[in-house]
Amino acid sequence: MNIIKFIESFTDDNAFRQNASRRQSLGQLGAIGKKSLFAAMPTGLLTLLLVPQKSGAATALTTTADNNSPTDALRLALLLEYLDSEFYQRGLDTNGLIPEGRDRDSYTKIVNNEYGHINTLVQALGGTGSPNYFENPEFDYTAGGLFDPFNNYDQFLALSQSFEDTGVRAYKGQSPNLMSQPDLLQAALQIHATESRQAAEIRRLRGAKGWIQGNNRDGLPPQAQPVYNGEEMATQAGFSTGQVNNPGGPAIPSIAGTESFDEPLTREQVLSIAGMFIPDNPLE
Amino acid sequence: MKETFKVKEVGIANRRSFLKISGLAMAGTALLLTGCNDDDDSGVNNNNNQMPGIRNGVFDFGGGDNGILTYAYALEQLEADFYTRVVNGNTFGSIFNTDEQAVLADLYNHEVIHREVLKQAINTAVNNNQQQVLPNLNFDYGALNFGNRNQVLDVARKLEDTGVAAYNGAGKYLANATNLVLAGKIVSVESRHASVIRSLINPDDAFFAANDVVEPSTGKNMAKEPSQVLSEIEDMGYIQTAFTANYLS
Numbered sequence: 001m002n003i004i005k006f007i008e009s010f011t012d013d014n015a016f017r018q019n020a021s022r023r024q025s026l027g028q029l030g031a032i033g034k035k036s037l038f039a040a041m042p043t044g045l046l047t048l049l050l051v052p053q054k055s056g057a058a059t060a061l062t063t064t065a066d067n068n069s070p071t072d073a074l075r076l077a078l079l080l081e082y083l084d085s086e087f088y089q090r091g092l093d094t095n096g097l098i099p100e101g102r103d104r105d106s107y108t109k110i111v112n113n114e115y116g117h118i119n120t121l122v123q124a125l126g127g128t129g130s131p132n133y134f135e136n137p138e139f140d141y142t143a144g145g146l147f148d149p150f151n152n153y154d155q156f157l158a159l160s161q162s163f164e165d166t167g168v169r170a171y172k173g174q175s176p177n178l179m180s181q182p183d184l185l186q187a188a189l190q191i192h193a194t195e196s197r198q199a200a201e202i203r204r205l206r207g208a209k210g211w212i213q214g215n216n217r218d219g220l221p222p223q224a225q226p227v228y229n230g231e232e233m234a235t236q237a238g239f240s241t242g243q244v245n246n247p248g249g250p251a252i253p254s255i256a257g258t259e260s261f262d263e264p265l266t267r268e269q270v271l272s273i274a275g276m277f278i279p280d281n282p283l284e
Numbered sequence: 285m286k287e288t289f290k291v292k293e294v295g296i297a298n299r300r301s302f303l304k305i306s307g308l309a310m311a312g313t314a315l316l317l318t319g320c321n322d323d324d325d326s327g328v329n330n331n332n333n334q335m336p337g338i339r340n341g342v343f344d345f346g347g348g349d350n351g352i353l354t355y356a357y358a359l360e361q362l363e364a365d366f367y368t369r370v371v372n373g374n375t376f377g378s379i380f381n382t383d384e385q386a387v388l389a390d391l392y393n394h395e396v397i398h399r400e401v402l403k404q405a406i407n408t409a410v411n412n413n414q415q416q417v418l419p420n421l422n423f424d425y426g427a428l429n430f431g432n433r434n435q436v437l438d439v440a441r442k443l444e445d446t447g448v449a450a451y452n453g454a455g456k457y458l459a460n461a462t463n464l465v466l467a468g469k470i471v472s473v474e475s476r477h478a479s480v481i482r483s484l485i486n487p488d489d490a491f492f493a494a495n496d497v498v499e500p501s502t503g504k505n506m507a508k509e510p511s512q513v514l515s516e517i518e519d520m521g522y523i524q525t526a527f528t529a530n531y532l533s
Contacts, residue, residue: 101488102487102488105488105489105490106490106492108490109490109493110490110493112500112503113493113498113500113503114503115503116499116500116501116502116503116504117502117503117504119501119502120502120503120504168472171468172465172468172469172472175455175464175465175468176461176464176465179458179459179461179464182456183456185455185456186452186453186455186456186507187504189451189452189455189468189471189507190452190502190504190505190506190507191503191504191505192468192471192472192475192505193448193451193452193471193472193475193505194475194493194498194503194504194505195472196471196472196473196475196476196479197475197476197478197479197492197493197497197498197505198479198492198493199476200475200476200477200479200480200492201479201480201483201492201493204480204483209390210387210476210477210479210480211390211394211473211476211477236401236466236469237401237402237404237405237408237466238404238405238408239400239401239404239405241397241401244396244397244400246364246368246396248368248372249368249371249372249392249396250371250372250389250392252392252393252396252397253393256390256393256394256397257397259390259393259394259473260393260394260397260398260401260470260473261401261469261470261473262468262469262472262473263469264465264468264469
């Protein structure tokens with residue numbers, strides 16, 4: 001379903017979306033990917049980096065046992081992008097849920113960005129025919145009946161915030177696993193920055209600050225606390241960020257130190273958070 | 285301060301040529317990965333081993349991780365100085381509404397803290413050798429009117445968007461994962477800033493992630509090479525202290 005939506009965002013052919021089978025759709029995904037590569041040539045290099053190079057060898061996963069390969073990082077990112085994009089698309093498709101104007105404009109932009117991220121990640125993983133690829137799993141956005149986001153906009157916003165802040169922390173945590181592949185690392189950093197823009201926008205739509213204060217979950221339900229744990233870090237590079245004095249400027253409150261830095265999440269932390277919404281997690 | 289570090293103040297024309305030269309040098313090294321320099325290690329590309337410090341009377345950022353940290357430190361110095369002037373402005377409480385004041389005060393706090401943390405990181409990396417720590421830069425904002433809301437927000441937008449693109453383009457030049465994560469911790473907050481400043485300028489039309497900063501077909505925020513960023517910073521004209529960046533990539 002999500003893949004179909006994704007393809008719709010890249011094609012104007014309405015007949016296609018009504019008649020195409022899922023298999024045809026996946027074929028189309030590859031073609032779309034190639035087209036968009038011309039628009040962003042450095043991204044094109046990504047495919048070369050991760051597609052198995054030996055002829056006839058395109059059957060092996062390039063994940064590692066300790067889950068710290070570039071492929072592992074990209075697959076984790078893909079899972080989160082699936083989670084986010086389907087959530088926003090379902091929200092946009094729910095009549096009367098997202099108010100017209102700023103809110104709807106922002107969510108429309110965000111879901112399109114997420115589809116672009118999926119496209120980038122799938123290409124980097126070698127396309128839909130690669131063993132590194134996996135399909136959009138089924139999501140349960142009620143988290144087993146805890147939430148009702150498609151009937152309650154406040155809850156929809158709250159879950160959106162938790163998804164975006166998780167995404168920011170997840171990409172950050174995976175960045176060291178991409179250092180061996182500079183083009184991939186840069187692409188991930190670019191996506192990371194977009195996720196951060198989106199996180200701030202959604203937080204502002206909720207009336208919260210655009211940045212995270214301490215480990216404050218800003219009124220989100222207690223189940224979201226793991227998204228914010230660790231954000232209270234007040235030492236960076238051996239420097240205490242809560243005691244900064246700027247001669248010639250106003251006094252700087254201690255809490256600003258924690259706001260100034262977003263903290264990484266580990267793969268395990270990310271999977272634990274996202275797992276609430278993924279009954280059958282393809283990465284576990 | 286500048287005498288201590290023997291940083292030479294130069295006029296606009298000279299400053300321009302310094303930066304032009306550095307931009308060319310960076311473009312050259314970026315294209316020719318085995319590019320040469322006159323360091324005494326023979327036959328290898330040792331830009332990464334170049335320490336920050338004075339060369340020919342001008343501070344050079346150096347290469348490798350220390351060079352990238354110094355480059356980031358220079359950008360954070362600019363942002364911190366800019367927001368200090370914004371919140372100190374006589375009209376700060378009248379030209380900005382309460383929400384805007386809160387945002388700009390937070391940005392002031394964050395950028396000063398980023399500056400100080402990067403300074404600390406560099407000090408640690410160079411064993412507190414002050415000859416290798418970029419001195420405090422001098423700034424001048426020319427015709428910018430700090431009493432004009434739109435002008436201030438527009439400069440804030442440029443600085444934040446540029447900072448995000450700079451970190452995005454520089455990450456791949458870091459060899460130390462700790463430095464990469466530190467940069468990552470900062471850039472996502474810069475990106476939050478860029479988003480919020482943009483929404484103050486225009487809350488509608490998804491301006492927080494408009495096509496000039498996020499490529500619509502890929503959803504990727506812009507990334508810029510150091511040479512491009514420094515060229516844009518030069519065009520802004522706010523940094524008055526000469527520096528070079530001949531070994532950044």
